[in-house]
Amino acid sequence: GQSLEQPSEVTAVEGAIVQINCTYQTSGFYGLSWYQQHDGGAPTFLSYNALDGLEETGRFSSFLSRSDSYGYLLLQELQMKDSASYFCAVNRDDKIIFGKGTRLHILP
Amino acid sequence: EPEVTQTPSHQVTQMGQEVILRCVPISNHLYFYWYRQILGQKVEFLVSFYNNEISEKSEIFDDQFSVERPDGSNFTLKIRSTKLEDSAMYFCASRQSGTVNSPLHFGNGTRLTVT
Numbered sequence: 178g179q180s181l182e183q184p185s186e187v188t189a190v191e192g193a194i195v196q197i198n199c200t201y202q203t204s205g206f207y208g209l210s211w212y213q214q215h216d217g218g219a220p221t222f223l224s225y226n227a228l229d230g231l232e233e234t235g236r237f238s239s240f241l242s243r244s245d246s247y248g249y250l251l252l253q254e255l256q257m258k259d260s261a262s263y264f265c266a267v268n269r270d271d272k273i274i275f276g277k278g279t280r281l282h283i284l285p
Numbered sequence: 286e287p288e289v290t291q292t293p294s295h296q297v298t299q300m301g302q303e304v305i306l307r308c309v310p311i312s313n314h315l316y317f318y319w320y321r322q323i324l325g326q327k328v329e330f331l332v333s334f335y336n337n338e339i340s341e342k343s344e345i346f347d348d349q350f351s352v353e354r355p356d357g358s359n360f361t362l363k364i365r366s367t368k369l370e371d372s373a374m375y376f377c378a379s380r381q382s383g384t385v386n387s388p389l390h391f392g393n394g395t396r397l398t399v400t
């Protein structure tokens with residue numbers, strides 16, 4: 178089987194930096210993805226890490242440590258529009274399994 | 286930008302009835318998926334489909350569920366006899382290739398309400 182753990186909720190202030198952690202247990206692991214979902218919307222792809230280290234895409238960065246079965250999503254210069262749920266997901270073979278999601282609340 | 290389209294956006298049905306949820310994946314994508322999301326919960330994998338056959342399915346995807354690609358563009362999910370607990374948002378997704386870094390592109394979902 179597989180399991181992914183991430184905090185259910187995180188609160189941060191506009192303009193600040195926030196880190197959302199994810200730990201996983203799975204067989205057949207190829208990489209860790211992150212998806213964003215606004216209320217009432219569909220999940221949209223943010224990033225993918227196959228190798229250890231940091232991947233940066235604009236204000237968002239994602240990190241993976243395969244030896245620790247751990248990753249995180251870092252959001253910088255938070256904007257109100259970043260209020261959403263963020264899902265880590267493990268890429269296994271030809272399917273992607275999602276964690277329970279972290280709801281990010283942003284305070285003005 | 287090409288997108289995955291799903292119809293209808295909302296489907297209400299009575300318990301025991303059959304429903305068919307429809308999806309048109311992105312045209313050059315080869316891998317197709319159905320996920321569901323019960324309100325406020327995680328996105329759950331149901332089934333993956335490639336080369337006109339199911340490649341993997343979850344324990345949720347029991348005999349009441351089936352998928353089909355009846356032509357070159359549509360991808361459908363059928364629930365044969367709906368139960369109350371089938372009420373959820375159903376997302377169709379597609380990927381361009383089977384390489385593990387190929388991201389999923391999701392449709393906007395069909396909200397299924399079983400009464």
